[in-house]
Amino acid sequence: MRVFNTIIISLFFTPLFSQFGFIDSSSVAYYSNLIEHEDTLIMAGLKFANGDNISGILFTKFDTLGNPYLTKVLQHKEDELYLLNSPRSRNLIRLSDNSGYLFMASRSPGFANLFIKLDNDGEVVWEMEHVDSTSNADFITSIIEVEDGFMLAGRMQWESNLNRDPIIIKISKDGKFLWRKTFGTFQNDELGMGIIQITPDSFALFGNYGIGIQNGSPGGFIAIIDGAGTELSRWKGPINIKDCCVEDLHIDNKGRYVHISRKMEAEGNRLKKMQPIFIIRDSMFNVLHQHEYADTIGVSHFERITPVEEGGWVAVGRRTAPTSSQIRNRYAWIMRLDEEGKEIWSTEAALFPDSLPVRFMSQDLNQVVELSSGSIVASGNFEWRFGLREERAFLLKVDKNGCWDTIPCRPLTSATEIGLRKDEVLVYPNPASDAFTVHFSDLQSVDIQLYNGSGQLVLAQDNVQSGEQIDISFSAVTEGLYFYHFRNEKNAVIHTGKLIVQ
Secondary structure, X not given: OOOOOOEEEEEEOOEOEOEEEEEEOOOOEEEEEEEEEOOEEEEEEEEOOEOOEOOEEEEEEEOOOOOEEEEEEEOOOOOOEEOOOOOOOEOEEEOOOOOOEEEEEEEOOOXXXXXXXXOOOOOEEEEEEEOOOOEEEEEEEEEEXXXXXXXXXXXXEEOOOOOEEEEEEEEOXXXXXXXXXXXXXXXXXXXXXXXXXXXXXXXXXXXXXXXXXXXXXXXXXXXEEEOOXXXXXXXXXXXXXXXXXXXXXXXXXXXXXXXEEEEEEEEOOEEEEEEEEEEEEOOOOOEEEEEEOOOOOEEOEEEEEEEOOOOOEEEXXXXXXXXXXXXXXXXXXXXXXXXXXXXXXXXXXXOOOOOOOOOEEEEEEEEEEEOOOOOEEEEEEEEEEOOOEEEEXXXXXXXXXXXXXXXXXXXXXXXXXXXXXXXXXXXXXXXXXXXXXXXXOOOOXXXXXXXXXXXXXXXXXXXXXXXXXXXXXXXXXXXXXXXXXXXXXXXXXXXXXXXXXX
């Protein structure tokens, strides 16, 4: 058995051929943050407990090809660390003075907020703690740096009745707690989704509210506050399943509010359908433009939008479509929009093809950045169930035209049905150790040739069936980079690619 590194770089198989990704080999982990600095990808999240190893903060730097070159697991000196946030959170920022990063975590037991400064190599510079006796738990989902410190936004759960309200916490540049304010009522749940800066002394806290918010019909709100946390005004949309939410709010170059929302259709008490919505509002929060996408049965939505250098936006999330097994799996989804929200291109990816015997899988993109080249990198987490639940993290990269960096351009539109092309072949895992598996549709079999970096044939196997495992544990295949050719029954090459053996 070849030795695995702590972090394995996987060229995951997708309906668009293999793409860059990563997977933690020793324990389940998710990354809730992706930021970019000088074409370095910085990710941070949670490494779950595994055996005798306690949970910790996972901090990793990647190059633009998805290769990790720095990985740290940070653990509290006394207790386990938990992130009381979903992968949708943004609780890591790079400091404006380039001295490192600020990371927000929570410690259990006690659910204390931890404000942690990391240097550029992910080492802890200082750690500060804050506990509020009225809160059962805080969920910080957004951090911004201001002139005299940092403002952290999210939601709290009251100790007294477990209702939830938006909160903002202000800390100094050295992590000292300054003040804490809540923005809500005890009448229903209100969830703070984030905070953005409008002017040097005004901010917009945004989120959702409503009874049954997790399952049904929330409404959205935007609260304008000053630098001291005083609420100046609030817009509150009606509870409406046709336009429910305010998520990932931005101010565009025309001073308009831009955010994503969701349109839902219910069947009894069951959610039947969800579509993402892109909305532009004026200064009085009136709708100027609104676009809906993915008009298909199933749950589809955007998690993030981000402005891009050439103008317009990139949205990432998930799209759901019926599969051959009638199980509606969810696929990683990237869409490029113009300034007004009209679709330019859209592309989707699956880490597993539909016909593999996976009972359930979820493949969600939740963070996105643009590189200096214009390429787009998105991160996400996927879950699959053969019986026991497994959860991992991955990266996807496309160029500015929506083309996968490693293959000829084949972007999809949102109207394209997900699935394998005719004669398409998938290879996994990649990197491989002792064996790899091929999967294909509309073919009886394929012939495989594997070549080393010098062009020498090291493996030839004919009549390989879909799902068949190919042994590469023999001495002629050592660690390194290989090239494969797959041929159909007419001896025509239908697929070529690279295989990493480690």
